[in-house]
Amino acid sequence: MRRRHLLRSATAAAIAAPVLGPSRGRAQALEKVSIGVLKLASSGPLFIAMARGHFRAQGLEVEPKYFTAAAQVPVAVTSGDADFGVTGLTAGFYNLAGRGALKMIAGQSREEPGFQLNAYMATAKAWEEGLRDLKAYAGKRIAITTTGSTFHYSLGLLARKYGFDMASVTMVGLQQLPAMAAAFKGNQVEGIVIPVTLARQLEAEAGGRILGWVGDETPWQLGALFTSPKAIDQRRATVEKFTRAWAMGCADYHAAFNARDAQGRPAKGPGYDELLDVLAKAVEQPAARVADGLPFVDPQARLDVGDIHSQVAFWSAEKQLRGEVDAKAIVDTSFVAGHFNIPRG
Amino acid sequence: MTPERPVPFRGGGFAPRRRRFVALAAFAVLLGAWELAGRGGWISPIFLPRPGTILGALGDLVRSGALAEHLGASLFRIAAGWTLGSALGFAAGLAIGLFSLARSAGIPIVSALFPIPKIALLPLMILWLGIGEASKVATIALGVFFPTVIAVYAAVDAVPRNLIRMAQSFGVPPAAILRKVVLPGAWPAILSGFRITASIALILVVSAEMIGAQRGIGQFVLQAGNLMIPEDLLAGIVVLSALGLGIGALIGTIERATTRWR
Amino acid sequence: MDLVVSGVGHAYGALPVLEGIDLHVASGEIVAVLGPSGCGKSTLLGIAGGLIEPGAGAVRLRGEAPPRCLNALTYVFQDFALLPWRDVAANVALPLEHHGLGRAEIARRVDVALERIGLAEFRGAWPRQLSGGMRQRVGIARALVVEPAVLLMDEPLSALDAQTRDLLLEDLIALWRATRFTALYVTHNLAEALRLAHRVVVLSRRPGRVREVVEVPFDPDARGTPEANAALARIQERLWGLIRDEARDAEREILAHDA
Numbered sequence: 111m112r113r114r115h116l117l118r119s120a121t122a123a124a125i126a127a128p129v130l131g132p133s134r135g136r137a138q139a140l141e142k143v144s145i146g147v148l149k150l151a152s153s154g155p156l157f158i159a160m161a162r163g164h165f166r167a168q169g170l171e172v173e174p175k176y177f178t179a180a181a182q183v184p185v186a187v188t189s190g191d192a193d194f195g196v197t198g199l200t201a202g203f204y205n206l207a208g209r210g211a212l213k214m215i216a217g218q219s220r221e222e223p224g225f226q227l228n229a230y231m232a233t234a235k236a237w238e239e240g241l242r243d244l245k246a247y248a249g250k251r252i253a254i255t256t257t258g259s260t261f262h263y264s265l266g267l268l269a270r271k272y273g274f275d276m277a278s279v280t281m282v283g284l285q286q287l288p289a290m291a292a293a294f295k296g297n298q299v300e301g302i303v304i305p306v307t308l309a310r311q312l313e314a315e316a317g318g319r320i321l322g323w324v325g326d327e328t329p330w331q332l333g334a335l336f337t338s339p340k341a342i343d344q345r346r347a348t349v350e351k352f353t354r355a356w357a358m359g360c361a362d363y364h365a366a367f368n369a370r371d372a373q374g375r376p377a378k379g380p381g382y383d384e385l386l387d388v389l390a391k392a393v394e395q396p397a398a399r400v401a402d403g404l405p406f407v408d409p410q411a412r413l414d415v416g417d418i419h420s421q422v423a424f425w426s427a428e429k430q431l432r433g434e435v436d437a438k439a440i441v442d443t444s445f446v447a448g449h450f451n452i453p454r455g
Numbered sequence: 456m457t458p459e460r461p462v463p464f465r466g467g468g469f470a471p472r473r474r475r476f477v478a479l480a481a482f483a484v485l486l487g488a489w490e491l492a493g494r495g496g497w498i499s500p501i502f503l504p505r506p507g508t509i510l511g512a513l514g515d516l517v518r519s520g521a522l523a524e525h526l527g528a529s530l531f532r533i534a535a536g537w538t539l540g541s542a543l544g545f546a547a548g549l550a551i552g553l554f555s556l557a558r559s560a561g562i563p564i565v566s567a568l569f570p571i572p573k574i575a576l577l578p579l580m581i582l583w584l585g586i587g588e589a590s591k592v593a594t595i596a597l598g599v600f601f602p603t604v605i606a607v608y609a610a611v612d613a614v615p616r617n618l619i620r621m622a623q624s625f626g627v628p629p630a631a632i633l634r635k636v637v638l639p640g641a642w643p644a645i646l647s648g649f650r651i652t653a654s655i656a657l658i659l660v661v662s663a664e665m666i667g668a669q670r671g672i673g674q675f676v677l678q679a680g681n682l683m684i685p686e687d688l689l690a691g692i693v694v695l696s697a698l699g700l701g702i703g704a705l706i707g708t709i710e711r712a713t714t715r716w717r
Numbered sequence: 718m719d720l721v722v723s724g725v726g727h728a729y730g731a732l733p734v735l736e737g738i739d740l741h742v743a744s745g746e747i748v749a750v751l752g753p754s755g756c757g758k759s760t761l762l763g764i765a766g767g768l769i770e771p772g773a774g775a776v777r778l779r780g781e782a783p784p785r786c787l788n789a790l791t792y793v794f795q796d797f798a799l800l801p802w803r804d805v806a807a808n809v810a811l812p813l814e815h816h817g818l819g820r821a822e823i824a825r826r827v828d829v830a831l832e833r834i835g836l837a838e839f840r841g842a843w844p845r846q847l848s849g850g851m852r853q854r855v856g857i858a859r860a861l862v863v864e865p866a867v868l869l870m871d872e873p874l875s876a877l878d879a880q881t882r883d884l885l886l887e888d889l890i891a892l893w894r895a896t897r898f899t900a901l902y903v904t905h906n907l908a909e910a911l912r913l914a915h916r917v918v919v920l921s922r923r924p925g926r927v928r929e930v931v932e933v934p935f936d937p938d939a940r941g942t943p944e945a946n947a948a949l950a951r952i953q954e955r956l957w958g959l960i961r962d963e964a965r966d967a968e969r970e971i972l973a974h975d976a
Contacts, residue, residue: 283674285677620768
């Protein structure tokens with residue numbers, strides 16, 4: 111136990127190394143907090159805030175706990191293995207939050223127009239047979255990871271936008287991205303919702319057609335920073351400090367990666383190369399690939415609260431939630447100023 | 456007077472026996488304690504729902520008719536996959552047990568392929584066999600095949616050679632030796648193998664139903680996990696356990712009926 | 718029918734176990750092969766019945782097979798070699814099943830064989846339910862059911878206790894009196910050989926060679942008189958002198974082997 115702890119601290123120190131320097135004595139005064147996280151570019155604000163010393167400036171020493179699947183992060187926060195968590199929002203998240211185990215405190219990534227993060231695709235065969243626009247998704251088999259996933263929700267938004275019945279779509283849950291890609295290549299499905307890297311690959315290798323991007327077609331609040339209600343009650347100051355540092359990371363991230371030139375094309379913002387390097391190291395991917403899939407992050411870490419309410423309503427209608435989930439009760443808007451789209455009443 | 460003393464009893468013990476009612480009582484105590492701890496708030500329902508909640512989830516499954524659908528889909532996959540894997544594994548195991556050529560080629564191949572995690576092959580299974588029943592049945596069959604091969608050839612190896620020599624000395628033809636000596640001699644060990652492979656089939660139905668299943672008890676468990684609904688997950692596991700017990704009892708019956716001579 | 722073994726030799730790899738064995742078992746005669754452990758007795762029996770290919774020499778059957786004989790050479794094994802999943806009657810029926818006999822004919826022959834060795838009331842028993850002596854009786858019934866020309870008996874009494882051994886010897890003598898069967902009887906037990914055999918062939922230790930052939934001057938069923946006993950005692954004494962050193966060596970070797 112102790113050794114593992116030391117190892118993790120060492121990892122954290124290594125990531126923070128450029129700023130931390132040799133000053134060991136000060137580190138002892140820092141308050142330790144842990145956060146459950148995936149090694150994905152969407153967690154970029156965390157890695158940047160660590161690298162730039164935003165947490166240390168708040169008197170915090172952050173220990174990241176890495177997970178391999180989005181579903182594990184809310185579980186880790188629920189069980190107390192991590193103080194904070196940051197991932198995409200799934201029905202599983204809302205089921206835990208609805209039982210009073212979690213509260214969202216800040217935004218993470220959003221699907222926004224102009225950001226090509228996840229693609230709606232058609233197989234070459236389905237394209238030949240007439241699946242050429244997203245309206246035609248009605249009645250087709252679409253590969254996703256699982257019911258209750260972010261892909262499922264994106265499809266739900268698509269159905270609402272184009273006015274087709276969600277029940278007419280056969281969602282083929284294949285658990286993992288490689289299995290989804292295999293089903294797509296083998297024409298076992300007509301369509302797929304899949305992250306950009308794999309989308310490009312399916313385009314090149316299997317003649318798949320990208321019909322649209324989730325961000326362009328159906329923007330939504332993809333991820334959030336969350337913690338336990340207990341932490342908010344008992345360590346409010348810590349949560350405040352953490353959120354402040356997180357928001358600074360979001361601002362740095364946004365400035366570097368979400369900049370657009372006059373024509374609306376991606377442009378390199380201040381610190382782009384340095385921070386891309388930080389991200390590439392943290393997610394253990396080549397910088398070029400990371401650069402291909404950089405999501406939009408709100409510069410002030412704000413949440414689209416209205417969208418959270420829509421999500422809860424959608425999952426409830428899809429019968430993916432057990433019991434009543436009160437969208438109002440699972441968001442704590444007091445840590446970040448300016449959350450928008452807050453429903454009245 | 457000659458001293459005299461009784462010889463104290465020093466034997467006994469070290470012979471534990473199973474008492475049926477004790478097992479039932481232990482279960483009852485365990486479940487009761489669990490239920491009370493849940494009701495008393497000692498165990499959070501997020502981590503471990505109480506037995507009553509699980510029973511409720513199970514009841515919902517039965518009432519809605521979903522259980523029958525899930526069971527029907529899964530039982531077909533288990534039965535087809537197990538039968539296919541067992542039949543092929545039996546043939547291969549027998550060949551390895553009887554023929555030098557099959558043995559020399561087969562044992563290294565089995566050793567090399569057995570440890571491959573079947574879940575790692577799911578994308579390939581989808582490419583080869585699609586996302587319909589074929590890939591699900593094949594996933595189970597593949598998991599059942601290798602342990603069956605090993606169980607069968609080990610069982611054939613364990614048939615006493617003197618019985619085979621005996622049959623040869625009485626001029627029994629080779630095919631009849633196989634039928635009358637080798638197979639009956641190997642049968643009890645093969646049945647033990649079936650016990651294990653039936654459990655493997657049950658475990659693998661969850662993996663198999665990772666492949667785009669719309670229903671099935673494995674799919675139900677997976678989905679409950681993804682959605683973080685622990686009472687559904689545990690209800691699904693209760694159903695899987697009950698299936699395991701049922702299949703075990705079935706094999707036990709076959710075992711008793713066919714090995715009375717033991 | 719006579720069994721003629723001529724010039725038989727055998728080796729396991731570089732280890733010679735038999736060398737230049739000549740033997741003649743005449744019809745109606747019991748010939749005992751006596752020797753210490755490791756003298757190749759069992760190998761000789763395996764060669765005689767066609768289960769082991771001899772390294773040298775040959776085994777032949779001479780003369781007409783007895784009427785109704787389905788299998789000229791059958792074995793009785795030291796460890797009985799019964800099929801545990803067949804009851805007594807089905808074990809005895811095994812050698813009959815591939816000769817195109819009808820079900821009723823098989824049942825009739827099995828009944829005769831069981832009757833002959835006193836097993837009639839055990840026909841439905843499983844082997845595990847029987848004592849060692851009864852199991853070997855099943856083995857003998859099975860060997861006899863095909864009316865063999867020569868019975869090949871491989872230490873058939875060695876796995877039994879002394880008392881059971883005596884009872885079975887009496888049964889075998891009674892059986893010989895009734896049927897005059899021909900047998901090659903391998904044993905390491907001198908007393909057993911002298912009770913049963915017309916002739917005792919003494920083999921030397923590795924490699925097994927014929928050291929001595931002793932004619933026993935009384936028919937098996939005529940032994941037991943004071944006169945016969947006296948003659949047998951003299952033979953026993955002489956043979957014991959012949960084999961005791963080798964028997965001791967053999968025993969030492971096994972013990973050394975275990976250690």
